[in-house]
Amino acid sequence: MHRTGIRLFRRVTHAVVGTFQRVGAWSYFSRDIVRALSEPATYGPETLRQMKNIGVDSLPLTVIVAGFIGSVIALQTRYQLFPGVQLSLVGLATRQMVILELGPLLTGLVLTGRVGARMAAEIGTMRVTEQIDALETLAYDPVAFLVVPRLLAAIIMLPVLTVFADAVGVASGYAMGVYATGISPSDFRDGLKLGFGTFQVVYSLLKATMFGGAISFFSSFEGYIAEAGAEGVGRSTASAVVITSVAILVLDALTAVLLAPYLQS
Amino acid sequence: MKRRDEVSVGILITVAVVVLLVGVLWLARGGLSSGYPLFTRFAWGQNLKQGQPVLLAGVNIGYVDDVTLRPDGYLDVVMRINNEYRVPRTAKSTVRAVGFFGDVAVALTPRLGGDLTVAFAPGDTVPAGPPEPGVAEIMGHADSISLSLNKITQAMQVEMVDAGGLRDLRRTIASTSALATQLQQIAAEQNANLTQTLSAYRRVANSIDSTVIDSTVRNLRASSQSVSAAAEKFNTAAGQLDDIFAKLNSGQGTAGMLLTDTLLYRNLRNTAATLDSLLADIKKNPGRYISVHIF
DSSP states (O other): OHHHHHHHHHHHHHHHHHHHHHHHHHHHHHHHHHHHTTOHHHHHHHHHHHHIIIIITTHHHHHHHHHHHHHHHHHHHHHHOOTTSOTHHHHHHHHIIIIIIIHHHHHHHHHIIIIIHHHHHHHHHHHHTTHHHHHHHTTOOHIIIIIHHHHHHHHHHHHHHHHHHHHHHHHHHHHIIIIISOOOHHHHHHHHHTTOOHHHHHHHHHHHHHHHHHHHHHHHHHHHTOOSSHHHHHHHHHHHHHHHHHHHHHHHHHHHHHHGGGGOO | OOHHHHHHHHHHHHHHHHHHHHHHHHHHHSSSSOOEEEEEEEESOOOOOTTOEEEETTEEEEEEEEEEEOTTSEEEEEEEEOTTOOOBTTOEEEEEEOSTTSOEEEEEEOOTTSOOSSBOOTTOBOOBOOOOOOHHHHHHHHHHHHHHHHHHHHHHIIIIIITSHHHHHHHHHHHHHHHHHHHHHHHHHHHHHHHHHHHHHHHHHHHSOHHHHHHHHHHHHHHHHHHHHHHHHHHHHHHHHHHHHHHHHHTOHHHHHHHHOSHHHHHHHHHHHHHHHHHHHHHHOHHHHOOOOOO
16 A cells, blocks of 8 residues: 555656656757747758648648538538528538638648658657767758758648638538538528628637647657657657647637637627 | 749649638628628617628628727618619618527618619618617517416416306306296297287288278378367367456456456455354344244
């Protein structure tokens, strides 16, 4: 009993210290990123390449996910309405859910799996094969060369992808609502326009920007600190996906708490 | 860095920017065509929001572009009307509920019989009409009706059930039913009697000879003429009597003086009194007046 208590205390202490250690490491990593921003010649060309990887290559997956989500929202909303409720509510619900919540959130989560895991694996492999050490030996700042381009590319391309996700989600919701459930186009359009404010789009893009930053930051960090061996790379990749997903959900909740009152028109 | 990568990234970002701008403009302004503005003003508490529809005689012709809260208790509302529609100058604007959940629309209603050809110019202000009752107001009325019904029900419970009103009502209905039955019987009997009477009358009428009736009528006519002649004579006699009575009243003639002159009456009274005293004296002293001599 006494030993079990000591063991539990050690574990808790270890977890708390580990959390603080990780927060500290994130802080140092952030400092390195800020410092590396002063070397655009290093990260500039690589940033464009990463924008293509993160943005252009992820577009089909993002569009497919958003299309299905928008159509399902319209379908579910239509069939959950009880008689007497105006059908324009379907358009309103589709727009609000896609633009305010699911468009940026699902884009972020999808890209966490597709882009974040890839970032962690790439950087982790470079770490375990000592390529990062080689960069340092050649007087290259590895953060400026590996992390900053990914961070900037993700921060820029996530909002771009979210614009497509929002547009495709609403369009697929319109198609499903009008052609599959018999809502009149004018009803759906009335709902789409009801109470719309441009801040709703700003809110969506702001969340996407934060999600892009979170994906690249945590994924790069997990790869950057990968331990030796293939197992270490795999572990860092899995940690990157988990931590980034949780971070995206936490950021989503925070933005909702802080900014949702301003969404009321 | 391949040139193809740069082109693809550039295309993606450009298309995203275009989609963003077009989408926001379409959602916020109802389309790429801006339409023209009309203004109106409502009191606070109308639940108006940007994007709500503007209806002209029930047809969607635009949307609410902006709602500004004024400190004096009013809302300045900017309506964006599609270019193909014109709003008649006789129209008034009201806020109308369009669902169960508080959604509203601005309804522009032209005055019936007014000139519909003259329209508001862009930037004009549409006067606000009387507000329509909202769901809350209707529910308030429904609540008061419900309360009244509840009171009535309680009163009915007390009066009709607890105090035996229903029992009395049932008795009254039973009595009324019995009375109606009796009345029906009486009516049936009276109907039979009436039928018999009519039959008898018909028989009597059939048995009357029309020649007899004719002679009777002639006799009656002759009798009537005789009565008329007698009446004329009577009238003449009555006139003569009136003259006589007039003379009597005026004291003309002997009879008139007899009726009007009181001296004769007094003389007669005095004479009667004298005769009374004479008779009394005769009774008392008969010898004074009567002397009987025998031999």
